Amino acid sequence: MPEPAIRVADLRKTFRVPVREAGLAAAARSLFRREHRDVHAVDGVSFTIEPGEVVGFLGPNGAGKTTTLKMLSGLLYPTAGEAIVLGNVPSRRQSDFLRRITMVMGNRNQLQWDLPALDSFELIRAIYRLEPTAFRQTRDEFIDLLDLRELVSKPVRNLSLGERMKMEFVGALLHRPQVLFLDEPTLGLDVTMQKRIRSFVAEYNRRFGATVLLTSHYMADVQALCRRVIVIHHGRILFDGALADLSTRFDSTKTIGVTLRDGTADLSAYGEVLSTEEGRTLLRVSRGDAPDVTTRLLRDLPVLDLTIEDPPIEDVIERVFADARDERPTAGAVAGGGRE
Amino acid sequence: MTGTGPAPTTAGGRDLLRPLKLFGLFFRIGALNELQYRANLAVQLFQSALALGTGLAVLGLVFGQTTNLGGWTQSELLAVMGVHILMGGVIRTAIQPNMERLMTDVRQGTLDFVLTKPEDAQVMISVREFRIWQAVDVVVGAIVLAIAVAQLQSGIGLGPGLVFAGCLLLGAVMIYCFWLILTTAAFWIVRMDELHELFDGIYQSGRWPVTIYPGWLRISLTYLVPIAFAVTLPAEALTSRLTIETLALAAAFAVLLLVVTRWFWRLGLRNYSGASA
Amino acid sequence: MTSPTASTAPGAPGAPTAPTIGTGPLASIRGWVDLYVATMRISIASQIQYRVSNYFYMIGMVTEPVIYLVVWSTVARQQGGEVGGFTPGEFAAYYIVWTLVRNMNIALTPWAWEERVRGGELSGMLLKPVHPIHNDLAGLAGWKAVVIVLWLPIAAFLSLIFQPTYSIEPIDVVVFLVAIWGAYVLRSMFLWLLGLVTFWTTRVGPVFDIFFVAELLLSGRLVPLTLMPDWAQQLADVLPFKWTFSFPIEALIGRLPADQLLRGLGMQVLWIAISASIVAACWRLAVRRFSAVGG
Numbered sequence: 001m002p003e004p005a006i007r008v009a010d011l012r013k014t015f016r017v018p019v020r021e022a023g024l025a026a027a028a029r030s031l032f033r034r035e036h037r038d039v040h041a042v043d044g045v046s047f048t049i050e051p052g053e054v055v056g057f058l059g060p061n062g063a064g065k066t067t068t069l070k071m072l073s074g075l076l077y078p079t080a081g082e083a084i085v086l087g088n089v090p091s092r093r094q095s096d097f098l099r100r101i102t103m104v105m106g107n108r109n110q111l112q113w114d115l116p117a118l119d120s121f122e123l124i125r126a127i128y129r130l131e132p133t134a135f136r137q138t139r140d141e142f143i144d145l146l147d148l149r150e151l152v153s154k155p156v157r158n159l160s161l162g163e164r165m166k167m168e169f170v171g172a173l174l175h176r177p178q179v180l181f182l183d184e185p186t187l188g189l190d191v192t193m194q195k196r197i198r199s200f201v202a203e204y205n206r207r208f209g210a211t212v213l214l215t216s217h218y219m220a221d222v223q224a225l226c227r228r229v230i231v232i233h234h235g236r237i238l239f240d241g242a243l244a245d246l247s248t249r250f251d252s253t254k255t256i257g258v259t260l261r262d263g264t265a266d267l268s269a270y271g272e273v274l275s276t277e278e279g280r281t282l283l284r285v286s287r288g289d290a291p292d293v294t295t296r297l298l299r300d301l302p303v304l305d306l307t308i309e310d311p312p313i314e315d316v317i318e319r320v321f322a323d324a325r326d327e328r329p330t331a332g333a334v335a336g337g338g339r340e
Numbered sequence: 341m342t343g344t345g346p347a348p349t350t351a352g353g354r355d356l357l358r359p360l361k362l363f364g365l366f367f368r369i370g371a372l373n374e375l376q377y378r379a380n381l382a383v384q385l386f387q388s389a390l391a392l393g394t395g396l397a398v399l400g401l402v403f404g405q406t407t408n409l410g411g412w413t414q415s416e417l418l419a420v421m422g423v424h425i426l427m428g429g430v431i432r433t434a435i436q437p438n439m440e441r442l443m444t445d446v447r448q449g450t451l452d453f454v455l456t457k458p459e460d461a462q463v464m465i466s467v468r469e470f471r472i473w474q475a476v477d478v479v480v481g482a483i484v485l486a487i488a489v490a491q492l493q494s495g496i497g498l499g500p501g502l503v504f505a506g507c508l509l510l511g512a513v514m515i516y517c518f519w520l521i522l523t524t525a526a527f528w529i530v531r532m533d534e535l536h537e538l539f540d541g542i543y544q545s546g547r548w549p550v551t552i553y554p555g556w557l558r559i560s561l562t563y564l565v566p567i568a569f570a571v572t573l574p575a576e577a578l579t580s581r582l583t584i585e586t587l588a589l590a591a592a593f594a595v596l597l598l599v600v601t602r603w604f605w606r607l608g609l610r611n612y613s614g615a616s617a
Numbered sequence: 618m619t620s621p622t623a624s625t626a627p628g629a630p631g632a633p634t635a636p637t638i639g640t641g642p643l644a645s646i647r648g649w650v651d652l653y654v655a656t657m658r659i660s661i662a663s664q665i666q667y668r669v670s671n672y673f674y675m676i677g678m679v680t681e682p683v684i685y686l687v688v689w690s691t692v693a694r695q696q697g698g699e700v701g702g703f704t705p706g707e708f709a710a711y712y713i714v715w716t717l718v719r720n721m722n723i724a725l726t727p728w729a730w731e732e733r734v735r736g737g738e739l740s741g742m743l744l745k746p747v748h749p750i751h752n753d754l755a756g757l758a759g760w761k762a763v764v765i766v767l768w769l770p771i772a773a774f775l776s777l778i779f780q781p782t783y784s785i786e787p788i789d790v791v792v793f794l795v796a797i798w799g800a801y802v803l804r805s806m807f808l809w810l811l812g813l814v815t816f817w818t819t820r821v822g823p824v825f826d827i828f829f830v831a832e833l834l835l836s837g838r839l840v841p842l843t844l845m846p847d848w849a850q851q852l853a854d855v856l857p858f859k860w861t862f863s864f865p866i867e868a869l870i871g872r873l874p875a876d877q878l879l880r881g882l883g884m885q886v887l888w889i890a891i892s893a894s895i896v897a898a899c900w901r902l903a904v905r906r907f908s909a910v911g912g
Binding site: 379383386387390393394397398401402404405406408409410534535537538539540541542544545547548552553554556557 | 673674676677678679680681683684687688689691692695696700701778820822823826827830833834839840844845846
């Protein structure tokens with residue numbers, strides 16, 4: 001049984017955030033009394049990731065995804081708990097560890113702005129002490145994979161956002177890291193670019209068996225790349241398992257789409273009507289009722305077309321967060337230093 | 341039916357006091373804003389104290405070796421220093437912030453917000469920024485001046501005092517024109533970041549009366565970068581060195597600069613508006 | 618050369634990370650040289666694109682020493698041709714070399730550090746397996762090379778106007794060439810320390826100001842140290858500032874005998890060692906702070 005690539009046990013990160021109100025009076029008051037609030041960005045998170053897995057982190061803004069990634073890459077010290085990546089403690093930031101990981105953040109560039117990407121790649125080669133022949137081979141491979149041959153000699157500032165992101169990816173992977181932390185890598189890119197980057201990451205994972213942790217707002221990223229997802233909200237894990245199981249676990253409904261032969265009819269007796277468009281009605285029914293409702297529909301009405309679908313993942317996720325918000329008391333409650 | 345058309349304004353016509361009123365308006369806003377940051381006052385006081393201390397140390401070093409520099413005594417040089425600090429304060433409070441904001445606006449295209457307002461653009465971009473804490477230097481400069489004047493044999497009467505104030509005004513106007521001309525060049529050469537540091541370096545030359553500089557440098561510091569008019573001239577007024585001819589020259593030059601600046605500014609604006617599609 | 622392992626299922630052992638140039642002292646040295654050269658190359662290539670603003674900047678910088686030069690030459694002439702052991706010609710030599718040394722001394726300001734932390738550049742640096750100071754030292758060193766080239770015409774121009782007098786021996790030049798880089802490294806250390814202060818406070822201004830004034834007065838930047846009062850000269854001797862400014866200048870213009878030249882180099886080495894260890898310790902603290910508070 002090989003060592004897990006990433007092992008996280010009860011990881012926590014708490015920030016002390018000053019509390020400030022608007023207005024001159026409050027500003028004056030704040031000169032004398034400093035009020036603080038504890039924000040539990042990551043609130044006891046545990047999971048294990050095997051080498052070669054591609055795992056998606058899902059969660060709304062502020063859920064703790066980026067904070068977790070930063071702790072795993074050594075940029076943040078955990079407040080409590082344990083994290084081991086490739087057998088190292090990330091916050092020690094040992095050279096050996098840093099050589100085997102990489103972090104790509106959407107909207108942040110590491111390449112030199114005014115120079116062609118090729119020059120930046122040379123610098124990366126020198127920083128990571130890469131053996132020149134192998135480096136060139138890897139570099140050219142990646143350039144071809146992402147179709148960047150004509151662009152590598154242009155100054156990075158002259159590239160479009162998508163092209164720049166592809167370049168950043170090449171730069172980030174030249175040292176063939178074993179663990180990839182990807183934080184919103186397709187942010188702001190158009191659909192074609194997103195697909196390219198996704199297939200590149202998939203290819204890299206396939207070829208080198210690298211472990212990939214990916215956070216994204218775009219469900220399409222997660223659906224295309226990740227077999228496993230971890231859902232985080234308010235710093236806690238809500239779900240950790242196969243993507244396919246997500247809807248089964250959290251959403252016990254099915255969506256039935258009905259098109260009638262002769263115009264529309266009121267189908268509210270059969271289930272919750274989600275929408276009626278151009279003669280097609282969408283009904284939401286519970287999973288258990290679905291077969292029964294279907295039978296009744298087909299029996300009672302002149303049905304032209306009928307589909308049964310799982311609800312879209314986005315809706316499931318949204319529901320998950322909505323439920324979670326209702327259940328738990330507000331996280332980050334005023335604690336410690338605040339004086340009321 | 342409520343009126344159609346643009347909202348009614350107060351009495352129209354060309355209001356010559358408008359620039360002053362606008363200045364007052366922005367001053368109040370800027371001051372209110374900055375007054376919130378009292379820590380900035382402490383920082384500014386500290387910096388001014390350091391600068392003053394260094395200046396006095398240099399003066400001390402020089403006058404440890406000699407009794408006069410190019411015909412100027414220690415007290416007279418102190419007066420020069422006072423004017424230098426005071427004028428520096430004026431520049432950093434009222435002139436430089438506006439010019440820097442103008443440069444950023446040109447670079448980021450946000451100048452459009454100014455151009456669509458119903459006020460004269462040049463006035464707007466000249467009065468809207470005000471860094472109140474730099475005014476500490478104005479006070480420090482004035483104090484140093486007062487001490488220097490007290491030490492001078494001649495003392496100071498009302499007449500020379502007014503002339504001195506007039507020279508200060510002329511100097512400030514010329515520096516303003518200089519800055520605006522340079523900043524207007526930003527319409528064409530967009531990258532002008534180092535201007536601020538370049539000017540600061542050159543402005544240091546005003547610490548000493550320009551008469552001690554070799555000819556070519558003196559000319560540059562008079563007509564190219566009007567440091568001589570900004571600092572040495574008022575100091576000359578205080579130390580009874582000022583001649584009517586020089587004063588007249590200064591006034592004429594100031595008017596010329598104002599005219600040239602206005603023309604250049606409008607040229608730049610036309611270029612800017614034409615360029616942005 | 619390694620062949621990539623084609624793994625179709627997760628859980629298969631990953632291919633080893635890209636091969637490096639190997640371990641061992643020789644490879645290590647080669648690696649460092651390689652890194653510095655690569656960084657300098659990039660720095661030069663970026664800088665060359667901004668030739669005009671580079672020149673603006675340098676011209677602005679020349680005004681400071683020219684002012685000092687004129688003032689002190691005036692004093693010297695009035696006092697019978699010499700003051701503090703310097704004639705006007707010697708002042709000219711001092712301040713012209715000053716411009717080069719000043720340019721060589723430039724390092725990252727604390728405000729650049731604030732930018733770094735805020736803009737996320739620091740995170741990127743922390744993810745690399747190399748200490749960030751190498752990035753700064755090498756990057757700015759590349760820029761210096763450009764500066765030296767830009768400086769020569771300015772120096773020639775100033776020499777024409779101010780007629781410097783000097784007596785240079787070959788050893789002076791050699792020591793100078795070593796000393797300006799020593800000065801650069803030493804001052805970079807100080808400024809790194811000041812930059813690290815930004816990790817704890819946003820108001821690094823006053824600290825920097827104090828440093829700046831002390832340096833101005835005690836390094837030979839304002840005036841040659843012989844013109845300062847005795848107590849100041851003694852103070853300057855025990856502080857490190859002198860070795861970043863006065864020493865290289867006086868070395869080149871031939872005012873230092875051989876034993877002083879050697880002593881100066883030795884002091885540079887000593888102070889670099891001291892400041893480097895302080896930087897190393899403080900850096901660790903700074904990273905802890907950054908990692909605790911986040912970026």
